[in-house]
Amino acid sequence: PQIGKKVGGPRYFFLIWVIFGRKKPLIAYYYAQVALYFHVLRSFTAHISGEVSDQLIPQHLPETSNSNSVKLHFLLVDMQHSGARDTQLRENSNQKVHPQPMDESTNQTPEAMEALVSRIFTNISSLKSAYIQLQAAHTPYDPDKIQAADRLVISELKNLSELKHFYREHNPKPVCTSPQDSRLAAEIQEQQSLLKTYEVMVKKFQSEIQNKDSEILQLEQQIQEANQKRVKLEKNLKLRGLSGKEPGNSSGGETVISPELFRSAAEAASRAIHDFSKPLINMMKAAGWDLDSAAGSIEPDVVYPKRAHKKYAFESHICQRMFVGFQDENFSMNPEEDLISVATSKENLFKEYLELREMDPLTLKYLLVVHQKMEASFFGNLDQRTYIVGGGHPRTAFYQAFLKLGKAVWLLHRLAHAFDPAVRIFQVRRGSEFSEVYMESVVKDIVVGEGENEKPKVGLMVMPGFWMDGGVIQPQVYLTGIKVAE
Known part of the structure; x- marks a missing residue:
C-alpha cells in the first residue's frame, strides 16, 4: 500500500474495475493486468533509484496454501484488497511510519535485480509467443490446440503474478547462485520463445503452400480434361470432313465468301x-x-x-x-x-x-x-x-x-x-x-x-x-x- 500510494497503484486498479467491471468484465480484467505489470515495473525502478525507501516496502504478506497454483481471478481480488488498504492508509494518514532495519539477505545487488527484470521480460516474451500460438490455433480452427495454447497463456500469466507477489514479500532475490547464469538462462528462454513463434509462422506458410499445391493439381486436372475434350472434338471434325480452322465452323456466325x-x-x-x-x-x-x-x-x-x-x-x-x-x-x-x-x-x-x-x-x-x-x-x-x-x-x-x-x-x-x-x-x-x-x-x-x-x-x-x-x-x-x- 505504501508503494501504491507513492506510484499510484491500487487506486488505478479499482478505478478500472469500476469503469469496466460491470458491463465488460473481460476488458476490465486485461486492463487491470496491464496496469498491474506497469505498477510492478515502476516499483522496481523506484526502488533501484531510491525514489521509494526500502523501509516502506512491506516485509511480510499473508501466506497462501498453494502459492504455485494461484488462480488468475486472484489478481482481481488482490486489486480490491490493495484498494481497501490504500483507503485505510488515507484515513490513518496522521500516523507515522517508523522504518525498520532490513535483513542483509534482502539487500539485493544490482546484478540480482537485473536478473529478475530479465526474467520478467523473458516471461513477457513467452506470453507473447503463447498468444501467437493461440491465434494460430483459430486458423484453421483446432479445439485441442486452442485449449493447449490457452493453458500456456494462463501459465505465463501465473508466472508473472508469482513474480509480483515474490517481490512484494521478500524483495527480488537471485534466482540462481550466479546473476550471470540467470541472465544467460533468461536469454535462452527468450530465444526459445522466439523460435516457437517462428515455428508457428512456418507451419502457417506450409499450410498455405499445401493449399496452393492442391489448387495447382486441380487446375492441371482441368487442363487435362479440356485437352481430352479437344482431341475428341477434333476427331469428330475429321470424321465429318470439317476443318477446325475454317471460319464459321465453330463461331456459329454467317459464313462470308472471302x-x-x-x-x-x-x-x-x-x-x-x-x-x-x-x-x-x-x-x-x-x-x-x-x-x-x-x-x-x-x-x-x-x-x-x-x-x-x-x-x-x-x-x-x-x-x-x-x-x-x-x-x-x-x-x-x-x-x-x-x-x-x-x-x-x-x-x-x-x-x-x-x-x-x-x-x-x-x-x-x-x-x-x-x-x-x-x-x-x-x-x-x-x-x-x-x-x-x-x-x-x-x-x-x-x-x-x-x-x-x-x-x-x-x-x-x-x-x-x-x-x-x-x-x-x-x-x-x-x-x-x-x-x-x-x-x-x-x-x-x-x-x-x-x-x-x-x-x-x-x-x-x-x-x-x-x-x-x-x-x-x-x-x-x-x-x-x-x-x-x-
Whole structure:
C-alpha cells in the first residue's frame, strides 16, 4: 500500500474495475493486468533509484496454501484488497511510519535485480509467443490446440503474478547462485520463445503452400480434361470432313465468301490428300507391292535423299487424279451420269458449297476414283465395289478416307467457281526452277548449294496452286537435287 500510494497503484486498479467491471468484465480484467505489470515495473525502478525507501516496502504478506497454483481471478481480488488498504492508509494518514532495519539477505545487488527484470521480460516474451500460438490455433480452427495454447497463456500469466507477489514479500532475490547464469538462462528462454513463434509462422506458410499445391493439381486436372475434350472434338471434325480452322465452323456466325475461306478450304483438301495416302500405301504394302517401283513409275528419274520421301510421289499421283477438270465448272463430269446437279449461277454455287460442307462424306459416291484392278489387289475381290454400286457405303477406314478426300476436293471446286472472277488453278512443271515467292517446298529442312548448277528444281507437284483476286496460294512441290539437313 505504501508503494501504491507513492506510484499510484491500487487506486488505478479499482478505478478500472469500476469503469469496466460491470458491463465488460473481460476488458476490465486485461486492463487491470496491464496496469498491474506497469505498477510492478515502476516499483522496481523506484526502488533501484531510491525514489521509494526500502523501509516502506512491506516485509511480510499473508501466506497462501498453494502459492504455485494461484488462480488468475486472484489478481482481481488482490486489486480490491490493495484498494481497501490504500483507503485505510488515507484515513490513518496522521500516523507515522517508523522504518525498520532490513535483513542483509534482502539487500539485493544490482546484478540480482537485473536478473529478475530479465526474467520478467523473458516471461513477457513467452506470453507473447503463447498468444501467437493461440491465434494460430483459430486458423484453421483446432479445439485441442486452442485449449493447449490457452493453458500456456494462463501459465505465463501465473508466472508473472508469482513474480509480483515474490517481490512484494521478500524483495527480488537471485534466482540462481550466479546473476550471470540467470541472465544467460533468461536469454535462452527468450530465444526459445522466439523460435516457437517462428515455428508457428512456418507451419502457417506450409499450410498455405499445401493449399496452393492442391489448387495447382486441380487446375492441371482441368487442363487435362479440356485437352481430352479437344482431341475428341477434333476427331469428330475429321470424321465429318470439317476443318477446325475454317471460319464459321465453330463461331456459329454467317459464313462470308472471302480469300481466307478459300485458303482454309485448300488446306483442308491438302490434308485430305495426305490422310488418304497413308491407308493407300499401307494397302500396297499388305498386297505385296514394290513401293520403290511404284514410286518410280509415277515420276521416273526423281532422286529421293530419304526413302520416306517417296510418299510424296503417291500424294502427287492422287492430286493429279483428283484435280483433273478442276478448271471446268462441271468438273469435267458427264452430264448424263447426273451424280450431282451442277449449279450455273455464282450464288447457287456458294449455296451448294455451304450445304455440302455440313453433309456426311459417306453419303457421297466416288466410284470412279479407285480402279478395279487396284481394289482387287487390295481386297482380293470386288465385293466392296459391288456393295458400293448397290448403294451401300462400307464403314472401312480406307473407304471413309477416300470419301473425305472426295468431299474436300469437291468443296474446293464449288467455292473456287463461286468467286467472281472464278479462282484459277495452275500447276508447276517438273524441272522448273524453284521460286520461294510462288512455290512452297514440302520438305522444310533442305540445304541449297551456292553454285549455279546446284539450284533446286521441281521434281514433283504435290498440291497445285491457285490464282484469286485477293492473292496467290503457292503450290506445294517436292524438290530434286537437294540435300536434307541432319
